[in-house]
Amino acid sequence: MSAAPQVPLVALRGLTVAYGDDALALSAIDLDIRAGERLALIGESGSGKSTLALAVAGLLPASAKSAGTIVWGGAPPLGGRDIGFVFQNPAGSLDPVMAVGRQVAEVARTHLGLSWTDALARARDLFGRVGLPDPDTLVHAYPHQLSGGQKQRVTIAAAIAARPKLLIADEATSALDTIVQAEIVALIRRLVAEDGMTLLFVSHDIALAAELADRIAVLRNGKLLELGSTRQVIGRPQDPYTQSLVVAHISLDSPPLFAATTDIPVNG
Amino acid sequence: MAEHLLTVDGLAKRFRRGDSTVAAAEAISFHIDAAETLALAGPSGSGKSTVARLLLRLIEPDAGSVTFEGENWLALEGAPLRTHRAKMQMVFQDPLAAFNPRATVARVLDDPLRIHRIAPRAERPRRIAGLLERVGLSTDLAGRAVHEVSGGQRQRVAIARAIATKPSLIVLDEAVSALDVSVRGKILELLADLQRTDGIAYLFISHDLGLVRVFAHRVAILDGGRLAEQGDARAVIDAPQSAVGKALVAATPKLHGFTGQDAS
Ligand SMILES: Nc1ncnc2c1ncn2[C@@H]1O[C@H](COP(=O)(O)OP(=O)(O)OP(=O)(O)O)[C@@H](O)[C@H]1O
Numbered sequence: 233m234s235a236a237p238q239v240p241l242v243a244l245r246g247l248t249v250a251y252g253d254d255a256l257a258l259s260a261i262d263l264d265i266r267a268g269e270r271l272a273l274i275g276e277s278g279s280g281k282s283t284l285a286l287a288v289a290g291l292l293p294a295s296a297k298s299a300g301t302i303v304w305g306g307a308p309p310l311g312g313r314d315i316g317f318v319f320q321n322p323a324g325s326l327d328p329v330m331a332v333g334r335q336v337a338e339v340a341r342t343h344l345g346l347s348w349t350d351a352l353a354r355a356r357d358l359f360g361r362v363g364l365p366d367p368d369t370l371v372h373a374y375p376h377q378l379s380g381g382q383k384q385r386v387t388i389a390a391a392i393a394a395r396p397k398l399l400i401a402d403e404a405t406s407a408l409d410t411i412v413q414a415e416i417v418a419l420i421r422r423l424v425a426e427d428g429m430t431l432l433f434v435s436h437d438i439a440l441a442a443e444l445a446d447r448i449a450v451l452r453n454g455k456l457l458e459l460g461s462t463r464q465v466i467g468r469p470q471d472p473y474t475q476s477l478v479v480a481h482i483s484l485d486s487p488p489l490f491a492a493t494t495d496i497p498v499n500g
Numbered sequence: 501m502a503e504h505l506l507t508v509d510g511l512a513k514r515f516r517r518g519d520s521t522v523a524a525a526e527a528i529s530f531h532i533d534a535a536e537t538l539a540l541a542g543p544s545g546s547g548k549s550t551v552a553r554l555l556l557r558l559i560e561p562d563a564g565s566v567t568f569e570g571e572n573w574l575a576l577e578g579a580p581l582r583t584h585r586a587k588m589q590m591v592f593q594d595p596l597a598a599f600n601p602r603a604t605v606a607r608v609l610d611d612p613l614r615i616h617r618i619a620p621r622a623e624r625p626r627r628i629a630g631l632l633e634r635v636g637l638s639t640d641l642a643g644r645a646v647h648e649v650s651g652g653q654r655q656r657v658a659i660a661r662a663i664a665t666k667p668s669l670i671v672l673d674e675a676v677s678a679l680d681v682s683v684r685g686k687i688l689e690l691l692a693d694l695q696r697t698d699g700i701a702y703l704f705i706s707h708d709l710g711l712v713r714v715f716a717h718r719v720a721i722l723d724g725g726r727l728a729e730q731g732d733a734r735a736v737i738d739a740p741q742s743a744v745g746k747a748l749v750a751a752t753p754k755l756h757g758f759t760g761q762d763a764s
C-alpha cells in the first residue's frame with residue numbers, strides 16, 4: 233500500500249464507551265482508520281470489537297454512554313449511505329417477508345435518490361457483482377429460500393448499494409463454513425479494491441484477519457493493545473497477549489495433540 | 501478380525517423438503533476404535549450432524565446398521581437402550597441449548613448420576629466435586645446457574661456431564677467452534693487428556709481442518725451426504741484426493757507467510 237502521508241478517513245481520540253454501570257467496553261482508544269486501507273480489528277469475545285465498530289458507524293444503542301471524539305477527514309458521513317455495515321447473522325439483518333432484491337433496491341432508492349425501476353436494476357447489477365447466481369430470478373426470492381452464504385452476499389449487496397466510503401464487516405463470515413467463508417472474504421477483497429472503499433474487518437480469527445488486512449489492531453478488555461502492519465503484528469508481535477494469540481492459533485501445520493501416545497508418524 | 505468399538509455400515513437418511521426429499525446421509529460406513537478420534541469434516545449441510553444424530557438415536561435411519569460395544573445398536577429399545585446410552589455421550593456447540601439455563605452446575609451433573617444410577621444420593625455431591633475437578637473447574641462453581649458461567653466454563657460443564665456416566669464414546673458436534681482460541685486450545689487439551697487416561701473415543705465434528713489435523717487420528721470428509729474420502733488425518737489433509745477435501749484445505753485461513761515459521 234502507498235506509504236504517502238494521508239489524512240485519515242476517521243480519527244478516534246480517547247474514545248471511551250460504557251454500557252450502564254458495567255466496566256468500560258472501550259477505554260481511551262486512539263486509532264486512525266486510513267483512507268483506502270483494510271484494517272482488521274481482532275480480540276477475544278467481549279474485548280470491545282463490535283462496540284468500536286458500532287461507535288464508528290454511529291450505531292451505538294441509546295443505553296451506551298461515550299466520551300472522546302470521532303473526527304472524520306472529510307464531510308461527516310451519513311449513516312447507511314457513507315458507511316456500509318455487514319453483521320455476523322445475515323438472517324437477522326434481512327426482512328423475512330420482503331423479496332431480497334427490494335431490500336437492496338430500497339437502500340439505493342433512499343440514499344441515491346433513484347426511481348424504483350432504476351433502484352431495482354441496480355439491485356440486479358449488485359447481485360451479479362456479489363456473485364449470486366441468476367440475479368434476474370434471485371431478486372424475487374425471500375430470505376428463507378437462500379443459503380446462509382447467499383444471504384450474506386445479499387447483505388453485502390445492501391451494504392454497498394449506496395456506494396459507501398467505509399465498509400464495516402463485523403464477524404461477517406463467522407457463521408459460515410470454511411469454504412463459503414473463503415468465498416465471502418475474496419468477494420469483500422474484490423469489492424473494496426474495485427470501489428476504492430476503506431474496510432474495517434472485525435474478526436476473532438487472527439489468521440483470517442491476516443489474510444485480508446493491511447494493518448491489524450488488537451483489542452483486549454476495551455483497550456487497544458497493539459496496532460501495526462499485518463507483517464509486524466503477526467511476525468513480530470510486541471504485546472505478550474498478541475504473542476499468545478499467534479501461538480494459540482491452530483493451523484494446518486500445528487503439531488498434533490496426541491503425538492505422544494500414537495504410532496502415527498509425524499510428517500515432514 | 502478385531503471388533504471395533506463402533507462400526508457404521510451403509511447408514512442412510514432422507515429428509516422431506518417441500519414435495520421432494522434430500523439425502524442428508526447416504527451409504528455412510530466407518531469405524532472407531534477405543535481411545536481413537538475420528539473426525540467428520542465437510543461443508544455446511546454435508547450431513548455431519550445428521551450422522552451424529554443417527555448414532556445418538558435422536559433420529560432413525562432409513563437403512564444401514566450400527567454396531568456399538570458389540571451390540572446391534574439400532575435394535576436396542578427400552579431398558580437395554582437406556583443402559584447402553586450411558587456409554588455414548590455428546591457435547592454440542594452451544595451447551596446452553598442442552599441445559600436448562602437456570603439449573604445450577606451441580607444439578608446438571610447430578611442428573612446423569614441419578615438417572616443412570618451411577619451413585620447413591622449421599623455420595624453424589626462428592627462425585628460432582630470430583631467431576632468438576634476432572635475438567636479443571638473450581639468446586640465453588642457448583643452452586644452457580646449455568647447462564648452465570650463463561651462460555652468456556654460451560655463447555656467444561658458439558659464435558660463433565662458427558663464423562664459422568666463413564667462413556668466409551670463421546671460425539672463432539674462443533675463442540676469447540678464457538679470458543680475463543682485460548683479457551684479452545686485448553687478444552688482440546690482436556691479432551692485429549694481424558695482420552696489418554698480413560699480411553700474414551702471421540703467422533704469429532706468440525707469444518708475446521710486445522711482443528712481436525714491436531715486433534716483427530718483419522719478423518720472422514722463428507723460432501724452432499726456422501727463420504728468423499730477417509731484416512732489418516734494428517735495424510736488426508738496434507739494431500740487431499742477429493743474435490744471437497746481440496747476445497748476445504750484451500751479455504752482454511754493460514755498464518756504462515758507472516759510468522760516466518762514456514763521453513764519447510
Ligand atoms: N448492548 C449492550 N448492553 C450492555 N453491555 C454490552 C452491550 N453490548 C456489549 N456489551 C458489553 O460490552 C463489552 C464489549 O462487548 P462487544 O460486543 O463490543 O465485544 P466483542 O469484542 O464484539 O465480542 P464478541 O467477539 O463476543 O462479539 C462486553 O463486556 C459486553 O458484554
Ligand SMILES: Nc1ncnc2c1ncn2[C@@H]1O[C@H](COP(=O)(O)OP(=O)(O)OP(=O)(O)O)[C@@H](O)[C@H]1O
Pocket residue numbers: 409515516517522523524542543544545546547548549550551707
Ligand atoms: N430435520 C430436518 N428436516 C429436513 N432437512 C434436514 C433436517 N435436518 C437436516 N436436514 C438437511 O440435511 C442436510 C444435512 O444437514 P446436517 O445438519 O447434517 O449438515 P451439517 O454437515 O451438520 O451442516 P453444518 O456444518 O451447517 O452444521 C442439509 O441439507 C439439511 O438442510
Ligand SMILES: [Mg+2]
Pocket residue numbers: 281282283402403
Ligand atoms: Mg462482537
Ligand SMILES: [Mg+2]
Pocket residue numbers: 548549550
Ligand atoms: Mg451440523
